[in-house]
Amino acid sequence: MRILYFAWLRERIGISSEEVETAAPTPAALVEELRAREPRYAAAFADTKAVRVAVDQEMRGWDADLAGAREVAFFPPMTGG
Structure with a gap:
């Protein structure tokens, strides 16, 4: 599974993406x-309330099913102006 990290998550982890082997059933478990x-x-990931998740480029909740997913992206909430 490909995992993408954006904004300060990318900065804290030090990479923008990686391929992982996982059997995690949900983003929360991942x-x-x-x-x-x-x-x-x-x-x-100290405060997941400050993180949003997308599975295969669709916004999902932390309890979304990851079965068959190819990509999970983590990013902070969007703000605009």
């Missing part, structure tokens, strides 16, 4: 796997 990998992931 984040738990990532947090356990290294401190930089734990820091980036």
